[in-house]
Amino acid sequence: MPEYNLYAGCSVPANYPNYEASMLRVADSFDMELKYMEGVACCGSPNLRAIDYEGWLKVNARTLAIADKNGNDIVTPCNGCFGSLKDVYYHLRHNEDYVEMVNAELASEGLEFTGDAKPRHFVEALYTDIGIDRIKENITNPLDGVGIAIHYGCHLLRPKDVTEFRPEILKDLVAVTGAEVIEYPLWKQCCGATVLPVDEPLAIRLARDKLKSMKDAGAQFATVVCPACGNQLDLQQLDLKNTYGEEYNIPILHYPQILGLAMGLSEDEIGLYLNRVPAEPILEHVSK
Amino acid sequence: MAKTEEKTVPPVTLVDPIELSELDRDFREEIHSMPNGEELGACFACSTCTAACPIANSWDYKPHQLVRMILLGMRKEVLASDEIWLCLTCFECQERCPQNVRVTDILFDCKNLAAEEGRIPPNVAELGKELVEQGQLYVITADWEREDLGLEPSLPGLQTEEVRNMLKKSRTGRMLGEDD
Numbered sequence: 001m002p003e004y005n006l007y008a009g010c011s012v013p014a015n016y017p018n019y020e021a022s023m024l025r026v027a028d029s030f031d032m033e034l035k036y037m038e039g040v041a042c043c044g045s046p047n048l049r050a051i052d053y054e055g056w057l058k059v060n061a062r063t064l065a066i067a068d069k070n071g072n073d074i075v076t077p078c079n080g081c082f083g084s085l086k087d088v089y090y091h092l093r094h095n096e097d098y099v100e101m102v103n104a105e106l107a108s109e110g111l112e113f114t115g116d117a118k119p120r121h122f123v124e125a126l127y128t129d130i131g132i133d134r135i136k137e138n139i140t141n142p143l144d145g146v147g148i149a150i151h152y153g154c155h156l157l158r159p160k161d162v163t164e165f166r167p168e169i170l171k172d173l174v175a176v177t178g179a180e181v182i183e184y185p186l187w188k189q190c191c192g193a194t195v196l197p198v199d200e201p202l203a204i205r206l207a208r209d210k211l212k213s214m215k216d217a218g219a220q221f222a223t224v225v226c227p228a229c230g231n232q233l234d235l236q237q238l239d240l241k242n243t244y245g246e247e248y249n250i251p252i253l254h255y256p257q258i259l260g261l262a263m264g265l266s267e268d269e270i271g272l273y274l275n276r277v278p279a280e281p282i283l284e285h286v287s288k
Numbered sequence: 289m290a291k292t293e294e295k296t297v298p299p300v301t302l303v304d305p306i307e308l309s310e311l312d313r314d315f316r317e318e319i320h321s322m323p324n325g326e327e328l329g330a331c332f333a334c335s336t337c338t339a340a341c342p343i344a345n346s347w348d349y350k351p352h353q354l355v356r357m358i359l360l361g362m363r364k365e366v367l368a369s370d371e372i373w374l375c376l377t378c379f380e381c382q383e384r385c386p387q388n389v390r391v392t393d394i395l396f397d398c399k400n401l402a403a404e405e406g407r408i409p410p411n412v413a414e415l416g417k418e419l420v421e422q423g424q425l426y427v428i429t430a431d432w433e434r435e436d437l438g439l440e441p442s443l444p445g446l447q448t449e450e451v452r453n454m455l456k457k458s459r460t461g462r463m464l465g466e467d468d
Protein backbone atom coordinates (compact mmCIF):
# COMPACT_ATOMS: atom_id res chain seq x y z
CA MET A 1 0.00 0.00 0.00
CA PRO A 2 1.96 3.03 -1.20
CA GLU A 3 1.80 5.97 1.17
CA TYR A 4 2.10 9.60 0.12
CA ASN A 5 2.15 13.07 1.55
CA LEU A 6 -0.86 14.78 0.05
CA TYR A 7 -0.21 18.44 -0.68
CA ALA A 8 -3.61 19.76 -1.66
CA GLY A 9 -2.57 23.39 -2.12
CA CYS A 10 -5.14 26.11 -1.56
CA SER A 11 -7.11 26.36 -4.79
CA VAL A 12 -8.28 22.75 -4.96
CA PRO A 13 -9.68 22.66 -1.40
CA ALA A 14 -11.20 26.13 -1.67
CA ASN A 15 -12.53 26.08 -5.23
CA TYR A 16 -12.66 22.49 -6.47
CA PRO A 17 -13.69 20.11 -3.70
CA ASN A 18 -15.06 17.90 -6.50
CA TYR A 19 -11.50 17.44 -7.79
CA GLU A 20 -10.27 16.68 -4.29
CA ALA A 21 -13.07 14.21 -3.50
CA SER A 22 -12.83 12.34 -6.80
CA MET A 23 -9.04 12.09 -6.46
CA LEU A 24 -9.33 10.67 -2.94
CA ARG A 25 -11.96 8.14 -4.03
CA VAL A 26 -9.97 6.98 -7.03
CA ALA A 27 -6.77 6.75 -4.97
CA ASP A 28 -8.62 4.76 -2.34
CA SER A 29 -9.68 2.14 -4.88
CA PHE A 30 -6.02 1.56 -5.66
CA ASP A 31 -4.92 1.54 -2.04
CA MET A 32 -2.89 4.68 -2.57
CA GLU A 33 -2.80 6.19 0.85
CA LEU A 34 -2.93 9.95 0.50
CA LYS A 35 -2.29 11.52 3.88
CA TYR A 36 -2.86 15.26 4.15
CA MET A 37 0.43 16.94 5.02
CA GLU A 38 0.56 18.42 8.47
CA GLY A 39 1.66 21.99 9.03
CA VAL A 40 1.79 23.22 5.45
CA ALA A 41 0.29 26.25 3.70
CA CYS A 42 0.35 27.69 0.19
CA CYS A 43 3.11 27.24 -2.45
CA GLY A 44 2.78 30.86 -3.53
CA SER A 45 2.38 29.85 -7.17
CA PRO A 46 4.41 31.64 -9.86
CA ASN A 47 3.28 34.97 -8.43
CA LEU A 48 5.44 34.61 -5.36
CA ARG A 49 8.41 33.53 -7.42
CA ALA A 50 7.92 36.64 -9.55
CA ILE A 51 8.20 39.07 -6.68
CA ASP A 52 10.27 37.19 -4.13
CA TYR A 53 12.51 34.36 -5.29
CA GLU A 54 14.03 33.79 -1.88
CA GLY A 55 10.68 33.73 -0.07
CA TRP A 56 9.36 31.30 -2.66
CA LEU A 57 12.40 29.09 -2.24
CA LYS A 58 12.03 28.99 1.53
CA VAL A 59 8.29 28.40 1.64
CA ASN A 60 8.49 25.48 -0.77
CA ALA A 61 11.69 24.08 0.72
CA ARG A 62 9.82 23.95 4.00
CA THR A 63 7.07 21.84 2.45
CA LEU A 64 9.67 19.53 0.93
CA ALA A 65 11.47 19.27 4.28
CA ILE A 66 8.26 18.31 6.07
CA ALA A 67 7.91 15.42 3.62
CA ASP A 68 11.57 14.50 4.05
CA LYS A 69 10.79 13.68 7.68
CA ASN A 70 8.82 10.56 6.78
CA GLY A 71 10.46 10.12 3.39
CA ASN A 72 7.19 9.67 1.53
CA ASP A 73 6.85 11.43 -1.81
CA ILE A 74 4.56 14.43 -2.07
CA VAL A 75 1.64 14.19 -4.45
CA THR A 76 -0.41 17.16 -5.51
CA PRO A 77 -3.44 17.60 -7.77
CA CYS A 78 -2.38 21.14 -8.75
CA ASN A 79 -0.01 22.12 -11.56
CA GLY A 80 0.80 25.35 -9.73
CA CYS A 81 1.90 23.50 -6.60
CA PHE A 82 3.61 20.83 -8.70
CA GLY A 83 5.48 23.48 -10.68
CA SER A 84 6.56 25.38 -7.59
CA LEU A 85 7.63 22.30 -5.64
CA LYS A 86 9.38 20.69 -8.59
CA ASP A 87 11.12 23.91 -9.52
CA VAL A 88 12.34 24.53 -6.00
CA TYR A 89 13.40 20.88 -5.72
CA TYR A 90 15.37 21.31 -8.93
CA HIS A 91 16.97 24.57 -7.82
CA LEU A 92 17.97 23.09 -4.49
CA ARG A 93 19.41 19.98 -6.12
CA HIS A 94 21.51 22.19 -8.37
CA ASN A 95 22.75 24.69 -5.85
CA GLU A 96 24.38 23.85 -2.55
CA ASP A 97 24.27 27.48 -1.41
CA TYR A 98 20.49 27.51 -1.57
CA VAL A 99 20.31 24.31 0.44
CA GLU A 100 22.47 25.91 3.12
CA MET A 101 20.36 29.04 3.11
CA VAL A 102 17.01 27.28 3.43
CA ASN A 103 18.28 24.81 6.00
CA ALA A 104 19.59 27.63 8.16
CA GLU A 105 16.08 29.02 8.10
CA LEU A 106 14.35 25.69 8.67
CA ALA A 107 16.56 24.60 11.57
CA SER A 108 14.50 26.61 14.07
CA GLU A 109 11.56 24.35 13.25
CA GLY A 110 13.66 21.21 13.43
CA LEU A 111 13.35 20.74 9.68
CA GLU A 112 15.92 19.99 7.03
CA PHE A 113 15.72 19.68 3.27
CA THR A 114 17.37 16.40 2.29
CA GLY A 115 15.72 15.78 -1.07
CA ASP A 116 14.57 12.26 -0.10
CA ALA A 117 10.91 12.92 -0.72
CA LYS A 118 10.11 13.87 -4.29
CA PRO A 119 7.30 16.15 -5.38
CA ARG A 120 5.02 14.48 -7.93
CA HIS A 121 1.77 15.19 -9.66
CA PHE A 122 -1.07 12.91 -8.66
CA VAL A 123 -1.54 11.64 -12.21
CA GLU A 124 2.13 10.77 -12.48
CA ALA A 125 2.05 8.80 -9.24
CA LEU A 126 -1.10 7.02 -10.41
CA TYR A 127 0.49 6.12 -13.72
CA THR A 128 3.88 5.08 -12.39
CA ASP A 129 3.03 3.40 -9.11
CA ILE A 130 -0.32 1.81 -9.97
CA GLY A 131 0.10 1.42 -13.71
CA ILE A 132 -2.23 1.23 -16.66
CA ASP A 133 -2.80 -2.52 -16.34
CA ARG A 134 -4.15 -2.33 -12.83
CA ILE A 135 -6.22 0.71 -13.69
CA LYS A 136 -7.69 -1.20 -16.63
CA GLU A 137 -8.80 -4.01 -14.34
CA ASN A 138 -10.82 -1.47 -12.39
CA ILE A 139 -12.67 -0.02 -15.36
CA THR A 140 -16.20 -1.33 -14.97
CA ASN A 141 -18.16 1.34 -16.83
CA PRO A 142 -15.99 2.39 -19.77
CA LEU A 143 -16.66 5.61 -21.63
CA ASP A 144 -17.93 4.85 -25.10
CA GLY A 145 -15.12 6.36 -27.18
CA VAL A 146 -16.39 9.89 -26.66
CA GLY A 147 -13.89 12.57 -27.74
CA ILE A 148 -11.99 14.22 -24.90
CA ALA A 149 -9.29 16.84 -25.37
CA ILE A 150 -6.48 17.00 -22.82
CA HIS A 151 -5.27 20.30 -21.48
CA TYR A 152 -1.99 19.47 -19.78
CA GLY A 153 -1.06 22.88 -18.46
CA CYS A 154 2.32 24.60 -18.80
CA HIS A 155 3.67 23.82 -15.38
CA LEU A 156 3.03 20.11 -15.80
CA LEU A 157 4.96 19.94 -19.07
CA ARG A 158 7.67 22.56 -18.85
CA PRO A 159 10.53 23.10 -18.28
CA LYS A 160 11.00 19.48 -19.31
CA ASP A 161 14.21 18.98 -17.37
CA VAL A 162 12.46 20.22 -14.23
CA THR A 163 9.03 18.58 -14.43
CA GLU A 164 10.17 15.33 -16.07
CA PHE A 165 6.59 14.79 -17.20
CA ARG A 166 5.85 12.90 -20.41
CA PRO A 167 2.59 13.83 -22.17
CA GLU A 168 1.92 10.14 -22.95
CA ILE A 169 1.16 9.62 -19.29
CA LEU A 170 -2.05 11.60 -19.37
CA LYS A 171 -2.94 10.37 -22.83
CA ASP A 172 -2.77 6.76 -21.66
CA LEU A 173 -4.69 7.60 -18.52
CA VAL A 174 -7.54 9.09 -20.54
CA ALA A 175 -7.49 6.33 -23.17
CA VAL A 176 -7.73 3.59 -20.55
CA THR A 177 -11.17 4.90 -19.57
CA GLY A 178 -12.42 4.06 -23.05
CA ALA A 179 -12.58 7.67 -24.18
CA GLU A 180 -10.94 8.83 -27.38
CA VAL A 181 -8.13 11.34 -26.92
CA ILE A 182 -8.72 14.24 -29.32
CA GLU A 183 -5.54 15.70 -30.75
CA TYR A 184 -5.75 19.43 -31.39
CA PRO A 185 -3.20 21.92 -32.68
CA LEU A 186 -2.90 24.09 -29.57
CA TRP A 187 -2.50 21.20 -27.12
CA LYS A 188 0.71 22.61 -25.64
CA GLN A 189 -0.44 26.19 -25.38
CA CYS A 190 -1.02 28.09 -22.16
CA CYS A 191 -4.62 28.60 -20.98
CA GLY A 192 -3.77 32.12 -19.83
CA ALA A 193 -4.47 31.63 -16.12
CA THR A 194 -1.20 33.16 -14.93
CA VAL A 195 -1.77 36.46 -16.70
CA LEU A 196 -5.28 36.90 -15.34
CA PRO A 197 -4.24 39.31 -12.56
CA VAL A 198 -2.24 41.47 -14.98
CA ASP A 199 -4.28 41.53 -18.17
CA GLU A 200 -7.73 39.98 -18.10
CA PRO A 201 -8.64 40.52 -21.78
CA LEU A 202 -5.44 38.74 -22.79
CA ALA A 203 -6.21 35.87 -20.44
CA ILE A 204 -9.68 35.52 -21.92
CA ARG A 205 -8.29 35.59 -25.44
CA LEU A 206 -5.91 32.76 -24.62
CA ALA A 207 -8.71 30.66 -23.12
CA ARG A 208 -10.68 31.29 -26.27
CA ASP A 209 -7.85 30.17 -28.57
CA LYS A 210 -7.54 27.01 -26.57
CA LEU A 211 -11.25 26.17 -26.50
CA LYS A 212 -11.65 26.98 -30.16
CA SER A 213 -8.78 24.70 -31.09
CA MET A 214 -10.36 21.87 -29.07
CA LYS A 215 -13.80 22.40 -30.51
CA ASP A 216 -12.59 22.62 -34.10
CA ALA A 217 -10.79 19.31 -33.63
CA GLY A 218 -14.04 17.67 -32.57
CA ALA A 219 -13.66 17.48 -28.80
CA GLN A 220 -16.91 17.13 -26.85
CA PHE A 221 -15.28 17.39 -23.43
CA ALA A 222 -11.93 18.43 -22.07
CA THR A 223 -9.96 17.28 -19.08
CA VAL A 224 -7.57 19.19 -16.83
CA VAL A 225 -5.29 18.33 -13.91
CA CYS A 226 -4.97 21.80 -12.43
CA PRO A 227 -7.47 24.03 -10.62
CA ALA A 228 -6.14 27.18 -12.29
CA CYS A 229 -6.41 25.69 -15.77
CA GLY A 230 -9.80 24.29 -14.83
CA ASN A 231 -11.00 27.66 -13.66
CA GLN A 232 -9.68 29.34 -16.76
CA LEU A 233 -11.28 26.95 -19.26
CA ASP A 234 -14.50 26.26 -17.36
CA LEU A 235 -15.44 29.60 -15.86
CA GLN A 236 -14.12 31.73 -18.73
CA GLN A 237 -16.60 30.09 -21.07
CA LEU A 238 -19.18 32.29 -19.37
CA ASP A 239 -17.05 35.40 -20.00
CA LEU A 240 -16.54 34.38 -23.59
CA LYS A 241 -20.26 34.50 -24.05
CA ASN A 242 -20.20 38.11 -22.87
CA THR A 243 -17.02 39.34 -24.56
CA TYR A 244 -17.08 37.48 -27.84
CA GLY A 245 -20.67 36.29 -28.01
CA GLU A 246 -19.35 32.79 -28.52
CA GLU A 247 -20.57 29.60 -26.90
CA TYR A 248 -18.28 26.61 -26.69
CA ASN A 249 -20.21 24.31 -24.35
CA ILE A 250 -17.21 22.14 -23.66
CA PRO A 251 -17.58 20.68 -20.17
CA ILE A 252 -14.23 20.69 -18.37
CA LEU A 253 -13.67 17.68 -16.15
CA HIS A 254 -10.93 17.09 -13.62
CA TYR A 255 -9.19 13.91 -14.64
CA PRO A 256 -10.20 11.84 -11.58
CA GLN A 257 -13.82 12.65 -12.36
CA ILE A 258 -13.47 10.91 -15.71
CA LEU A 259 -11.59 7.96 -14.31
CA GLY A 260 -14.02 7.77 -11.40
CA LEU A 261 -17.01 7.50 -13.72
CA ALA A 262 -15.33 4.73 -15.67
CA MET A 263 -14.65 2.95 -12.38
CA GLY A 264 -18.31 3.03 -11.47
CA LEU A 265 -18.42 6.04 -9.13
CA SER A 266 -21.67 7.97 -9.18
CA GLU A 267 -22.03 11.52 -10.43
CA ASP A 268 -22.56 12.70 -6.86
CA GLU A 269 -19.43 10.98 -5.62
CA ILE A 270 -17.33 12.88 -8.15
CA GLY A 271 -19.24 16.12 -7.54
CA LEU A 272 -20.26 16.61 -11.16
CA TYR A 273 -22.88 19.14 -10.09
CA LEU A 274 -20.12 21.61 -9.17
CA ASN A 275 -18.70 21.87 -12.69
CA ARG A 276 -19.58 25.29 -14.10
CA VAL A 277 -20.23 24.29 -17.69
CA PRO A 278 -22.80 21.54 -17.07
CA ALA A 279 -20.86 18.29 -17.32
CA GLU A 280 -23.80 15.90 -16.98
CA PRO A 281 -23.77 15.11 -20.74
CA ILE A 282 -20.74 12.91 -20.04
CA LEU A 283 -23.09 10.51 -18.23
CA GLU A 284 -24.67 9.58 -21.55
CA HIS A 285 -21.35 8.12 -22.59
CA VAL A 286 -20.81 5.85 -19.61
CA SER A 287 -21.55 2.25 -20.55
CA LYS A 288 -23.28 0.25 -17.90
CA MET B 289 23.97 56.20 -64.71
CA ALA B 290 23.43 58.83 -62.05
CA LYS B 291 24.72 58.07 -58.61
CA THR B 292 22.20 57.76 -55.81
CA GLU B 293 21.80 61.11 -54.25
CA GLU B 294 23.51 61.73 -50.96
CA LYS B 295 21.06 61.11 -48.12
CA THR B 296 20.38 64.09 -45.90
CA VAL B 297 17.87 62.47 -43.53
CA PRO B 298 18.79 59.95 -40.85
CA PRO B 299 18.51 56.34 -42.03
CA VAL B 300 15.26 54.55 -41.40
CA THR B 301 15.78 52.13 -38.52
CA LEU B 302 13.41 49.53 -37.14
CA VAL B 303 14.14 50.41 -33.55
CA ASP B 304 14.98 53.60 -31.77
CA PRO B 305 18.71 54.21 -31.49
CA ILE B 306 20.19 53.31 -28.13
CA GLU B 307 21.65 56.01 -25.95
CA LEU B 308 25.00 54.48 -25.09
CA SER B 309 25.56 56.62 -22.04
CA GLU B 310 22.38 55.25 -20.49
CA LEU B 311 23.41 51.63 -20.66
CA ASP B 312 24.14 49.83 -17.45
CA ARG B 313 27.05 47.53 -18.12
CA ASP B 314 26.53 45.70 -14.83
CA PHE B 315 23.00 44.63 -15.65
CA ARG B 316 24.21 41.73 -17.72
CA GLU B 317 26.37 40.51 -14.85
CA GLU B 318 23.55 41.04 -12.40
CA ILE B 319 21.19 38.74 -14.32
CA HIS B 320 23.98 36.35 -15.20
CA SER B 321 24.61 35.68 -11.52
CA MET B 322 20.95 35.24 -10.66
CA PRO B 323 19.22 31.86 -10.48
CA ASN B 324 19.39 30.20 -13.91
CA GLY B 325 21.07 33.15 -15.56
CA GLU B 326 24.28 31.26 -16.44
CA GLU B 327 23.49 30.65 -20.10
CA LEU B 328 22.43 34.21 -20.81
CA GLY B 329 25.59 35.06 -22.75
CA ALA B 330 25.10 32.08 -25.07
CA CYS B 331 22.18 33.78 -26.83
CA PHE B 332 22.89 34.20 -30.54
CA ALA B 333 19.74 36.16 -31.28
CA CYS B 334 18.07 33.52 -33.42
CA SER B 335 14.62 34.61 -32.12
CA THR B 336 13.38 31.05 -31.73
CA CYS B 337 12.10 32.09 -28.30
CA THR B 338 9.95 34.76 -29.89
CA ALA B 339 8.65 32.33 -32.50
CA ALA B 340 7.60 30.03 -29.64
CA CYS B 341 5.97 32.71 -27.51
CA PRO B 342 2.17 32.67 -27.82
CA ILE B 343 1.81 36.36 -27.04
CA ALA B 344 4.94 37.96 -28.48
CA ASN B 345 2.95 39.30 -31.43
CA SER B 346 1.27 41.77 -29.11
CA TRP B 347 4.49 42.80 -27.37
CA ASP B 348 6.57 45.90 -28.09
CA TYR B 349 9.68 44.07 -26.93
CA LYS B 350 9.83 40.45 -28.06
CA PRO B 351 11.49 37.81 -25.89
CA HIS B 352 14.69 37.69 -28.00
CA GLN B 353 14.83 41.47 -27.82
CA LEU B 354 14.49 41.41 -24.06
CA VAL B 355 17.41 39.00 -23.86
CA ARG B 356 19.42 41.24 -26.17
CA MET B 357 18.46 44.30 -24.13
CA ILE B 358 19.75 42.59 -21.00
CA LEU B 359 23.01 41.77 -22.72
CA LEU B 360 23.33 45.37 -23.87
CA GLY B 361 22.62 46.72 -20.42
CA MET B 362 19.25 48.32 -21.02
CA ARG B 363 18.30 47.88 -17.40
CA LYS B 364 15.82 50.73 -17.20
CA GLU B 365 13.83 49.67 -20.24
CA VAL B 366 13.70 46.00 -19.31
CA LEU B 367 12.68 46.52 -15.71
CA ALA B 368 10.06 49.11 -16.65
CA SER B 369 8.58 47.00 -19.42
CA ASP B 370 5.07 45.61 -19.21
CA GLU B 371 6.31 42.52 -21.00
CA ILE B 372 8.08 40.99 -18.03
CA TRP B 373 4.78 40.98 -16.14
CA LEU B 374 2.69 39.85 -19.08
CA CYS B 375 4.86 36.78 -19.51
CA LEU B 376 2.64 33.75 -18.99
CA THR B 377 5.51 31.76 -17.46
CA CYS B 378 4.57 29.08 -19.98
CA PHE B 379 8.23 28.16 -20.59
CA GLU B 380 7.66 27.70 -24.35
CA CYS B 381 10.56 30.02 -25.16
CA GLN B 382 12.87 28.31 -22.71
CA GLU B 383 12.04 24.87 -23.99
CA ARG B 384 12.84 25.78 -27.59
CA CYS B 385 15.98 27.83 -27.11
CA PRO B 386 18.77 26.01 -28.95
CA GLN B 387 21.34 27.62 -26.68
CA ASN B 388 19.73 26.55 -23.41
CA VAL B 389 19.13 30.11 -22.36
CA ARG B 390 16.59 29.86 -19.56
CA VAL B 391 14.49 32.69 -20.94
CA THR B 392 11.46 32.32 -18.65
CA ASP B 393 13.64 31.95 -15.58
CA ILE B 394 15.51 35.08 -16.61
CA LEU B 395 12.24 36.98 -16.95
CA PHE B 396 11.44 35.82 -13.40
CA ASP B 397 14.78 37.32 -12.32
CA CYS B 398 13.85 40.59 -14.03
CA LYS B 399 10.53 40.64 -12.19
CA ASN B 400 12.37 40.19 -8.91
CA LEU B 401 14.64 43.13 -9.69
CA ALA B 402 11.67 45.25 -10.71
CA ALA B 403 9.90 44.24 -7.49
CA GLU B 404 12.94 45.27 -5.47
CA GLU B 405 12.51 48.71 -7.00
CA GLY B 406 8.87 48.69 -6.01
CA ARG B 407 7.54 48.12 -9.49
CA ILE B 408 4.82 45.49 -9.17
CA PRO B 409 1.46 45.47 -10.94
CA PRO B 410 -1.20 46.25 -8.32
CA ASN B 411 -3.00 42.91 -8.59
CA VAL B 412 0.22 40.95 -8.22
CA ALA B 413 1.10 43.01 -5.14
CA GLU B 414 -2.36 42.20 -3.85
CA LEU B 415 -1.64 38.49 -4.19
CA GLY B 416 1.60 38.98 -2.25
CA LYS B 417 -0.34 40.74 0.44
CA GLU B 418 -2.79 37.85 0.67
CA LEU B 419 0.08 35.42 1.10
CA VAL B 420 1.57 37.47 3.94
CA GLU B 421 -1.76 38.02 5.64
CA GLN B 422 -3.39 34.63 5.30
CA GLY B 423 -0.61 32.28 4.25
CA GLN B 424 -2.61 31.15 1.25
CA LEU B 425 -4.12 32.62 -1.88
CA TYR B 426 -7.52 30.96 -1.67
CA VAL B 427 -9.43 30.46 1.55
CA ILE B 428 -12.25 27.94 1.90
CA THR B 429 -15.57 29.76 2.04
CA ALA B 430 -18.05 27.11 0.92
CA ASP B 431 -17.41 24.44 3.53
CA TRP B 432 -20.86 22.92 2.96
CA GLU B 433 -19.75 21.97 -0.54
CA ARG B 434 -16.85 20.08 1.00
CA GLU B 435 -19.06 18.38 3.54
CA ASP B 436 -21.55 17.33 0.88
CA LEU B 437 -18.71 15.52 -0.84
CA GLY B 438 -17.58 13.82 2.35
CA LEU B 439 -14.55 16.06 2.87
CA GLU B 440 -13.47 17.78 6.07
CA PRO B 441 -15.00 21.29 6.17
CA SER B 442 -11.56 22.83 6.59
CA LEU B 443 -8.32 21.64 5.04
CA PRO B 444 -6.67 18.99 7.25
CA GLY B 445 -3.12 19.90 8.27
CA LEU B 446 -3.26 23.51 7.12
CA GLN B 447 -0.99 25.77 9.16
CA THR B 448 -0.29 29.21 7.80
CA GLU B 449 1.69 30.88 10.56
CA GLU B 450 5.17 29.69 9.59
CA VAL B 451 4.74 30.61 5.96
CA ARG B 452 3.44 34.03 6.93
CA ASN B 453 6.40 34.59 9.21
CA MET B 454 8.85 33.54 6.52
CA LEU B 455 7.30 35.90 4.03
CA LYS B 456 7.10 38.78 6.47
CA LYS B 457 10.87 38.66 6.87
CA SER B 458 11.41 38.26 3.15
CA ARG B 459 11.01 40.74 0.29
CA THR B 460 7.28 40.14 0.10
CA GLY B 461 6.84 41.50 3.61
CA ARG B 462 9.35 44.32 3.19
CA MET B 463 7.74 45.48 -0.01
CA LEU B 464 4.29 45.50 1.41
CA GLY B 465 5.34 47.16 4.63
CA GLU B 466 4.34 44.07 6.60
CA ASP B 467 7.71 43.48 8.26
CA ASP B 468 6.68 44.91 11.59
Ligand code: SF4
Pocket residue numbers: 330331332333334335336337338351352355384385386387388389391
Ligand atom coordinates in the same frame (compact mmCIF):
# COMPACT_ATOMS: atom_id res chain seq x y z
S1 SF4 C 1 16.02 31.22 -28.62
FE1 SF4 C 1 17.74 31.38 -27.21
S2 SF4 C 1 19.49 31.85 -28.51
FE2 SF4 C 1 17.67 32.25 -29.73
S3 SF4 C 1 17.24 34.44 -29.40
FE3 SF4 C 1 16.06 33.32 -27.87
S4 SF4 C 1 17.39 33.27 -26.08
FE4 SF4 C 1 18.66 33.80 -27.81
Ligand code: SF4
Pocket residue numbers: 337340341342343344351374375376377378379380381382391392395
Ligand atom coordinates in the same frame (compact mmCIF):
# COMPACT_ATOMS: atom_id res chain seq x y z
S1 SF4 D 1 7.37 32.06 -20.89
FE1 SF4 D 1 6.75 34.16 -21.32
S2 SF4 D 1 8.19 34.88 -22.86
FE2 SF4 D 1 8.37 32.67 -22.78
S3 SF4 D 1 7.01 31.93 -24.37
FE3 SF4 D 1 5.82 31.97 -22.49
S4 SF4 D 1 4.83 33.98 -22.45
FE4 SF4 D 1 6.47 34.08 -23.98
